[in-house]
Amino acid sequence: MDLRTLSYLVVGATFVLYIGIALWSRAGSTREFYVAGGGVGPVANGMATAADWMSAASFISMAGMIAFMGYGGSVFLMGWTGGFVLLAMLLAPYLRKYGKFTVPEFIGDRYYSRSARAVAVLCLIICSVTYVIGQMKxxxxxFSRFLEVDYETGLLVGMAIVFCYSVLGGMKGITYTQIAQYCVLITAFTIPAIFISLQLTNNPIPQLGLGSKIAGTDTWLLDRLDLIVTDLGFDQYTTSARLSTLNMFAYTLSLMIGTAGLPHVIIRFFTVPSVQGARSSAGWALLFIAILYTTAPAVAGMARLNFNQTIEPAPGQYLAYEERPQWFRNWEKTGLLAFEDKNGDGRIQYSADAASNEMVTVDNDIMVLANPEIARLPNWMIALVAAGGLAAALSTAAGLLLAIASAISHDLLKGMIAPGISERAELLASRITMALAVLGAGYLGLNPPGFAAGTVALAFGLAASSIFPALMMGIFSLRVNREGAIAGMLAGLGVTLLYVFQHKGVMFIASTSFLGDMPPNWFFGIEPNAFGAVGALVNFAVAMVVSRCTARPPADVQDLVESIRLPAGAGEAQAH
Known part of the structure; x- marks a missing residue:
């Protein structure tokens, strides 16, 4: 059976599954719409959280970035997994103990301010909208590659699927759909990796295959990859770093605290019945995430090796363009892979020298999706990867859209504009808001803003600089008040946005001789996508200073903080 037919069958089957789950799990109350009724078990919630968390960036982009960055790509592995540990230990149990529906609702109550709640809604929407653009892409x-439809048509179909299970089911429908999507995406990611590892090393475990010898030789796979990339003029795959040590640290920290501050992940912990359930589901989620995250470096290294050996079968022997394989022709049609015969010899030269490099476009995102084709795996595996990529993008998009809809319908409408609205009217408003959010996300996917290329990392930076500090101080500080929280969130968000969208000369460091070789408008060599860590420090500092200069929070708010942070009965135990 040809690839297109298989892709339609496999992807179509998964879509039928998602819609069937949505019809079965329709939300009948606001509690079911916002937090799936609060009765989701830890294992099920862990699996749904993993799917919600592992977006198109994790499934498609991460291994692609590692494939071309090598060791420097470790920032994503360390940042994203480390951030989930922070979330599980420092935020999720306490927010679940608080027992409300949304992150802005907690911030509004903790900082006893409708203005703080409104600022939190603003931060949430900016972060979530920025992130959802990447999922739509x-x-x-x-769709455009595997189902051979144009980008716009594929995006509209994806919007329709998300519309069905998110508008009908809310968090309840999204939860059970995400469980199915996790099963699809993890199967699609690991099965091709197992077969490629067997091809290259005779080891069926990709994580071990990456550190094994190439089948039939005495050469280690990573040594072979290092040799190939250095012959082409690139840095060694196993030692190349991402700019400076400071930038690596800032980028990792930004991804970590950005992860812990992402609202669509946090609200997943509101769906379990207890604080213990929140902790347990976080552990299960880490386990489910680790399956993909420990496989990704192997997928990246093996994909880069196969990619280079396809273009340069032997040192100095380059592939003739007219003899390029079918996978190369297929991806050229998408515009994500492009060749320009600069010297007119009809052969493909790929090197680190930009002047002579004839692979003028090699999008990182093609590496995972094209990997089975490059390795000449069966068509059913290629179709499975397509279904997995769509499952990853759709699952995260649904979670983000629910976070946006909840913030608007529950926090703005119910919490501020019309507090007396009935539950039935609020549920209707939630569904209408969700539908509008889907349409808005689709529009941004069809007409992405100029900064869309870095949307995923930017979303983490914005969450790190705005939401995470407010939550941390709200849980662990009795002194931070509403004035401090509002000023801190606005300062952190503002300085990060300013740095990302700065024009040449804004925040310019006058003398850069001691900073080394770097773009003149980078603060101590920290790239914009890593600046969320600096924004978070600004947030913390401004909030602390402003709080010290203004009145302490009321006694009832301080009691609320104590009750969230301390286990039930702790006071009585200390008294005895």
Whole structure:
């Protein structure tokens, strides 16, 4: 059976599954719409959280970035997994103990201010909208390549699927759909990796295959990869770093605290019945995430090796363009892979020298999706990867859209504009808001803003600089008040946005001789996508200073903080 037919069958089957789950799990109350009724078990919630967390960036982009960055790509592995540990230990149990529906609701109550709640809604929407653009792009790319429809059509189909199970089911429908999507995406990611590892090393475990010898030789796979990339003029795959040590640290920290501050992940912990359930589901989620995250470096290294050996079968022997394999022709049609015969010899030269490099476009995102084709795996595996990529993008998009809809319908409408609205009217408003959010996300996917290329990392930076500090201080500080929280969130968000969208000369460091070789408008060599860590420090500092200069929070708010942070009965135990 040809690839297109198989892709339609596999992807179509998964879509039927998602819609069937949505019809079965329709939300009948606001509690079911916002937090799935609060009765989701830890294992099920852990699996749904993993799917919600592992977006198109994790499934498609991460291994692609590692494939071309090598060791420097470790910032994503360390940052994203480390951030989930922070979330599980420092935020999730306490927010679950608080027992409300949304992150802005907690911030509004903790800082006893409707203005603080409104600022939190603003931060949440900016972060979530920025993040959802990347998911929409992933949907369009996967459709355009594997189902051979244009980008716009693919995006519209993806919007329709998300509309069905998110508007009908809310968090309840999204939760059970995400469980199915996790099963699809993890199967799609690991099975091709197992077969490619067997091809290259005779080891069926990709994580071990990456550190094994190439089958039939005495050469280690990573040594072979290092040799190939250095012959082409690139840095060694196993030692190349991402700019400076400071930048690596800032980028990792930004991804970590950004992860812990992402609202669509946090609200997943509101769906379990207890604080213990929140802790347990976080552990299960880490386990489910680790399956993909420990496989990704192997996928990246093996994909880069196969990619280079396809273009340069032997040192100095380059592939003739007219003899390029079918996978190369297929991806050229998408515009994500492009060749320009600069010297007119009809052969493909790929090197680190930009002047002579004839692979003028090699999008990182093609590496995972094209990997089975490059390795000449069966068509059913290629179709499975397409379904997995779509599952990853759709699952995260649904979680983000629910976070946006909840913030608007529950926090703005119910919490501030019309507090007396009935539950039935609020549920209707939630569904209408969700539908509008889907349409808005689709529009941004069809007409992405100029900064869309870095949307995923930017979303983490914005969450790190705005939401995470407010939550941390709200749980662990009795002194931070509403004035401090509002000023801190606005300062952190503002300085990060300013740095990202700065024009040449804004925040310019006058003398850069002691900073080394770097773009003149980078603060101590920290790239914009890593600046969320600096924004978070600004947030913390401004909030602390302003709080010290203004009145302490009321006694009832301090009691609220104590009750969230301390286990039940702790006071009585200390008294005895």
């Amino acid at each position: 992933g949907v369009g790319v996967a």
